[in-house]
Each structure stands twice: as structure tokens, then as C-alpha cells.
Amino acid sequence: MFQPLPLFVGLRYLRAKRQNHFISFISLISMAGIALGVMTLITVLSVMNGFERELRERILGMISHATIQGHDGQFPGWQDIVDQAREHPNVLGAAPYVEQETMLRARRTSGALVRGIDPDSEGQVSDIHEMMVSGSVDELQAGQWRVLVGIGLATRLGIGPGDDLTIFAPEIRATPAGVVPQVRRFTVAGLFEAGVHEYDTALAVIHYQDAQRLFRTGEDISGIRLKLDDMMRSRTIAREISADLPGFYRISDWTQQHANFFRAVQTEKTVMFIILSLIIAVAAFNIISTLVMVVTDKQADIAILKTMGMGPRRIMAIFMIQGSFIGVIGTLLGVVLGIILALNVEAVVGAVEQMLSIEFLSAEVYYISDLPSELRTGDVVRFSLLALVLSLLSTIYPAWRAARTEPVEALRYE
Secondary structure, eight states, X not given: OOOHHHHHHHHHHHHSOOSOHHHHHHXXXXXXXXXXXXXXXXXHHHXXXXXXXXXXXXXXXXXXXXXXXXXXXXXXXXXXXXXXXXXXXXXXXXXXXXXXXXEEESSSEEEEEEEEEOHHHHTTTOOGGGGEEESOGGGOOTTSOEEEEEHHHHHHHTOOTTOEEEEEEXXXXXXXXEEEEEXXXXXXXEEEOOSOHHHHTTEXXXXXXXXXXXXXXXXXXXXXEEEESOGGGHHHHHHXXXXXXXSOEEEEEHHHHTHXXXXXXXXXXXXXXXXXXHHHHHHHHHHHHHHHHHHHHTHHHHHHHHHTTOOHXXXXXXXXXXXXXXXHHHHHHHHHHHHHHHHTHHXXXXXXXXXXXXXXXXXXXXXXXXXXXXXXXHHHHHXXXXXXXXXXXXXXXXXXXXXXXXXXXXXXXX
């Protein structure tokens, strides 16, 4: 079907100077449309990948890749479990924690999640040390009753470093004056900013031994947090660790804790891919229009070729080659421009902001004030194949019409 003669004639039709310049203009528009569609797809999806990466890293900066919890709320001998978990080849770090939802009171009252951590090992499983706005995690010392709070929670409570903060335990005690809640006064040792609303406005961090005394858990902890060498395999690795541990434990990973959030991000990426693919589809329809006009313009040429013995399949090949060439050039141009733009999108946006004197992502409003981008080879290949397939499919109908041309009818008025 694709022999040298159809290839030669198809490429000659592209190179030849046509009397009808409108057909050439439509061909260029089709090529530009495909290039624009591919470039936009690569750039937009790369930016969405960048935002997903930033959000994932910020969320995982406060939570762990995987968590081990006691089956019935009890966790005896957790020190041995921590040591055993650290021996796993895929585990980079392990740290205990005590966690409880409760009420906090200062100038105002607010609900929050209080997490007790071990400052010496917390750096193995989270990035809270790098998120400190003021103070340090090392200031959390057992028996000193100090607390770190998210910057949003501090604003809500009206407190800052050095202020007092009262934390309520969920238990109550009976006194001669009646039933009163168990409370403890802490000193704010620092503020952190994770860049995630959930943690900045509703998380307070204390020493895990202070948490054990406050919540009266004895020597038990809530669980063990793990950091793995490959977070994308967190579920598989967590199951392997669980199988090696003695007794019954609940194992969860970060994909389960924030499954709805990352599922929503994936859904947005899928919808955006479908919407932006319509640009390529429109360009493909332009290829159909172009080839239909070319077939009409070349009726006499087609008739002569058929009278010389060229079969319908080879006639189809001529116009399929012509349309496919438009798609290939447009796709290659779009891939090159898309890769360049995706790799330099932050600089481009910065130049546009400076030129127009506006700020698209204000640091006072958005947690992510820059425009991250993550170019993935799989996305580039997928978008290129989509453009090539649509370009090839758009050539079938005009080529089929050309193959059905009757020489007698085409040459009747020549």
C-alpha cells in the first residue's frame, strides 16, 4: 500500500505550489492546531503533575509513608517493634507517636489534633524540622510541657512563642467540687508552617512522654510511623513489614489516609486531558477539510493515475500520506515547544508577571506561590500518540473518497 510512488506523489502534493492558496492556508492552520494542542497538553499536565508532587511532599512532610498501630489500642513492647521495623531493607526510619483529638484554650478555644512525638527520631519520618517558622523541635523535652503549634492554629488561638496554652485531656476526674476535665498548661515553644491547611490550623505537637502522662496511656503509644525508600510501593512494603511482626497490628499507608484527595487530583487531570484533547480533535477535523478540498482539486490527476493502472489502495495511500505528514510535523513541533515550555514555565510566568505587573499566585493567598512543573516521559509519549492516531484517522474518509473517483466522470469536463 505504501510504496515509493504513493509516497512520492503525496509528498509532491505538499511541496507543489497550488493555485488555490486557501488549501495551503488550511493545511498550515491544521498543523498549527495540532502543535498547539500537543504543546498545551504537555504544559498543562506537567504543571498539574508539579502541583500534585508539591502537595504530596507537603502532606507527607507531616505524615508518614506507613503507620503501624496496635490491634486493640494497646501497644506493648513497641520499642522492639521500632527496632525490628528499622531492620527492614525498605525502611529508612521509624518513630513512635501518641495522638489524640482534644480541645485547646488560650485567648480563644479551638479543637485540634495533639500529636506526641520523639524529637530524636521524628526527623527520620517527617520534615517538621524544616517547617519551623520559629523555635525548634529540639525544644520539646520530656517533663518541660512545651508545645509546637501550626501557624494557622496559633492565629486562631491568638498565641505566639512563649505564651501559655491549655490542653484538655479527653478524660474527666471527680473532685469535691464535682466532675472536672483533666487539663495541663503548656508553653508555646515554636510555630511551624506545613503549607497544608489541615495541619497548619489543627495540629499541635508535644513530646510523646508528655502526651502519655497527659492522656494517661501509661507506657503505650498510638503507633509507629515509618518512612520508606519508595513511597509509591508503600502498601506492598507495609504488608511485608506486617507479616514479619509478631502478633496482630493494623498497617495503613499514606494512600489510604488521603485516598479521596489524591483520587480527586487524578480525576481533575483526567478531565483536563479530555478537555485539552479537543484542541487536537479540532485540528484533526481541519485535516479532513483540507484533504477533502485537495481531493476535489485533484480529480483529474486521480482519474489519470487510475487510467494508468494505479489501484484504489495506492490512491488512498497518496492522501493518507499527505494528511499524516501534516499530523507528524504538527506533533513534532508541539512536542518540542511543549517540552521547552514545561521545563521553563516558572521563568515564563515570572516574565509575564513582570511585564503585566500582576501576580498570578500571591504568597499571601496560596500556599504554593510558584508554578511547579514535572515533565514525565510517559505523558509526552501518550500525547504524541494521541495526536498521530487522530491525524491518521482523519485521513481515512478523504482518501476513501479519492479511491472511489470514477475516471470517466472526473474527466468528462476536462
